[in-house]
Amino acid sequence: MPKRNHFISQLAHVELLSPKLEESVKFFREVLGMEESGRVGQSVYMRAWGEFFHHSLKITEAKTNGVGHISWRAESEEDLLDAVQYIENMGCGKGWIDGDLGHGRAYQYYSPDGHLEEIFWEVELAEIPDHLKSKWRSRPQKNPSRGASVRRLDHVTLWTSDVTRHTNFYKELGFKHNEGIVIPNGTEVGSLLAVSSLSHEIALFADFRKEHGQLNHLCFAVENRDQVLETADYVVDNGYRLEMKPFKHAVGEAFTTYAIEPGGNRIEIYGGSPLYFAPDYGPKMWKVEENPNDAWDEVNIFESAQFDSIKEKA
Amino acid sequence: MPKRNHFISQLAHVELLSPKLEESVKFFREVLGMEESGRVGQSVYMRAWGEFFHHSLKITEAKTNGVGHISWRAESEEDLLDAVQYIENMGCGKGWIDGDLGHGRAYQYYSPDGHLEEIFWEVELAEIPDHLKSKWRSRPQKNPSRGASVRRLDHVTLWTSDVTRHTNFYKELGFKHNEGIVIPNGTEVGSLLAVSSLSHEIALFADFRKEHGQLNHLCFAVENRDQVLETADYVVDNGYRLEMKPFKHAVGEAFTTYAIEPGGNRIEIYGGSPLYFAPDYGPKMWKVEENPNDAWDEVNIFESAQFDSIKEKA
Amino acid sequence: MPKRNHFISQLAHVELLSPKLEESVKFFREVLGMEESGRVGQSVYMRAWGEFFHHSLKITEAKTNGVGHISWRAESEEDLLDAVQYIENMGCGKGWIDGDLGHGRAYQYYSPDGHLEEIFWEVELAEIPDHLKSKWRSRPQKNPSRGASVRRLDHVTLWTSDVTRHTNFYKELGFKHNEGIVIPNGTEVGSLLAVSSLSHEIALFADFRKEHGQLNHLCFAVENRDQVLETADYVVDNGYRLEMKPFKHAVGEAFTTYAIEPGGNRIEIYGGSPLYFAPDYGPKMWKVEENPNDAWDEVNIFESAQFDSIKEKA
């Protein structure tokens, strides 16, 4: 096992595109319990109550929904520069930007399918209004107990035209390949990769026809499974709709529920996933027939219409 | 912020010393729900149900209780060799051993106070008997639902004669200094350090008189706070005794309970601690007067007799 | 509102019929965590760990599955005699039996569809073996932490050819009619009735063709929703199958999961249902279109094949 790159310390933020900016902001504020921490032009910046950084979500008004960019924080300034050199050698670099609200200069690059990503080091901490400040140093602010009251950003899941190629791309950047899903002919159709002890910060699903755009979903974490159940109550009793009611993934073992935010992006709220520390933990390869999406059920999500391009290949 | 060393991937196992080997084994099996995975000489090896490695606990018969050694797994074979070179330069190396049941060759070294530690790469996975094998690839075995049914080893807490010096020692090895505790004269009396996104894999408490030996406690994690409560029921209703009934730490935010195992070692069972990804998250420095040990109470643990040596210095 | 009868204090036990007696006993012992408390002829008596009475479940070997009888405990000896007089006046009495293992003489009677029920007063408390005795007087025995580890019997749900008629039958016996379900033509197809502050001890579903036999399901309670989730893990990882994975009922608000025990009877495990104290709380009448079975979903259980006889009537 070769030495692993350690450029990246965490998934810092994700930019979502929304055709209904204010309705999306309201959803993340009311349903997920997040705070607004800034606005610039057509973008609103938000953070979860347990996050110390300026924001973990940027929502930008756009004609269609989807992901704007995915932003990773480096391990240090020196690691940032090492990463840039490495990425430039990989040939997928786009170049430096001066930074954005909440963080300093960032180097942008593309995944093989063209998802825009960036890496930066200098970060601004959230300024917490006095009435929200917590008594405890481990909390940047009080728990607002609003809707799901998510504690932090967890991961982003992307559609890709070639799961194996993208898996290798992230592994080069230092990600651990923890779990994968294959169809009977051996083609990889799902992949979970992590930079930290989380189950995954990035997951990949196959869309061989490239018909879904780039974002499968964005996930925020609550503190336990009971909070996922309370979230379901909140969502349904406040006139929103669950896309998938609470259930348990077999991959990653998280207990989870999904909703579509008003801009059309799929949002996962989840809790209770175990941690994986070993760099050689994976890849645990699941057969699609083992129903890795649902630990308790015999219904296979890959039978659903969104995975039609997989069935053609199987 | 300088580039951080990434030699270590995780806390792999801890060796406890016990004057009552079989009673200790019974405690970890019945009360914590762990499995025995091997015996050599006067040592018994155990693992929690969620752990893939051969063992996370080695209990060795000895005249007194305490910690035998603390064992870290490297990030790769190459990282192991880098670590050894680094440790030798630090001047605290002891030398290679051939390995032990469950892992390959390991390099041993001493902390400033002489705690014995080691680092290794090659590890043996647990052999799970057929009747315990789990249906899910993310679990090495079924949850046995026995006692606390801890999922994994979490951290070890040591007594040290010089918290600041030991903090620096672990920082050199790549640990993040997440939280600390100071007394009014500015002396550091507590410290929490992590190699992963856990709150801490190692914590340090000051014992300026060196009267407590080396081990404060060893901690295993359950999956949520309700399981801590169920553990308390189990412990008390089965004739064991809680040293501290369930409460919440302010440092690290974990919900926790403590018991003394029959060999005399303090064991913590805890759940619900948040994760910390930023290398510059800390150190969050708590004043001892802020009661960092107990989030909800006004009783200061540092007032208790075990911290007498701190009071002299304050 | 007329004065309500208070003959009955609780649902005491239910007799299930099973073509596979020993496999059924094993299921209730291993999956639900119940204890065997006696055997007579082809019957095995079982109790949950939180129950003080001799048993809450009697399983009797039979050619087909189903319910043998449903047994209610009176409020006192005098109430028992009052109940008998009342039932005899209703014209549905069958007569006294001398009692059974675990209780004294009982008066048996029939529901309009012929479900056999009984009422008794004298009860025998469970004899708890020393090693299972609890330290706490509020617990007859220690929590065994085995499978679902259900705390107590909760309710029984029956198929009936005439929900309204059966609802009135139970109301005469003193049950509160808490909730009901109607189809668009106004016909009642579901009914929940309680003698205590539980949501219901008896529920009724319409089977106009009388094709299902008499038992829809038998339900046992765990202490909270997280224990329902742990139950699902246990069931699936031990080779059993969930008939319905965890979800939340809108009626009664319980969080629930279902399995079929080896004898073919449907068993519900549930937790987190609120209490209803007011005698005029109900009936809260739900339209079948409001999906009273599933609080979070838009799939209507009454669309499933088992409710075909309802669709004909709608």
Add this chain to the structure above:
Amino acid sequence: MPKRNHFISQLAHVELLSPKLEESVKFFREVLGMEESGRVGQSVYMRAWGEFFHHSLKITEAKTNGVGHISWRAESEEDLLDAVQYIENMGCGKGWIDGDLGHGRAYQYYSPDGHLEEIFWEVELAEIPDHLKSKWRSRPQKNPSRGASVRRLDHVTLWTSDVTRHTNFYKELGFKHNEGIVIPNGTEVGSLLAVSSLSHEIALFADFRKEHGQLNHLCFAVENRDQVLETADYVVDNGYRLEMKPFKHAVGEAFTTYAIEPGGNRIEIYGGSPLYFAPDYGPKMWKVEENPNDAWDEVNIFESAQFDSIKEKA
């Protein structure tokens, strides 16, 4: 066992006295998550989100804190009249009042120590503003997720000069005597009594010197133990103080925490208590030495100053 009276269906509401009316109202609104449902003169009426009645708490401005009156709802109009006749025969009746905001005429009477109580039948349901109405018929309104977000009133605990005499008083009114506490000389110093399947709606503690006034505490229920823990976080992080941090009672088995509201009344928030259906469940008699207050600890609450009058008698 004689036939038990069934006049009473539930604890309907309690009137607290507060020298700081608006601060008390703010506490119940913000910390317990209750709603204001009316004001008359110096009284404010409040209800928990899960309650259908107009109110479960009346707070009246007064020079000192304490309990104004305790209000029980009858089982029916006829039961109300039967109760009145019965109470008049007991010789403790005070007489009818015309009713109050939220309920019809009520008959008032005194406990042996002079606690004012009342019983009524006609009740007004809460008018829920449209934006708070729940989708589910089992909920009068949405869960506001504000502070503890208590679901309902649970019980009231009183100081009495003669526990045995008061226990008999409530038994005459139909209460089940579930649990009791005795000191070594056999004197009863604690008692728990229930009209429903709750552990208790009324509890009694001995104050032989009558120095504490009449109210020990008022208790509201949340849905599970984790919500008690979240309540503790909320209370402490919002500048209030816990009188007792979360722990588990042995009597009644509830998991609990206590705070003092600004008016000086002790408020308990608790969850997870089991149900008791048998009229002859109790009395389970605990010795004070068995520490019935705290299931996990060896500290005896009866050693504290508030129980000095007990120690004199022991």
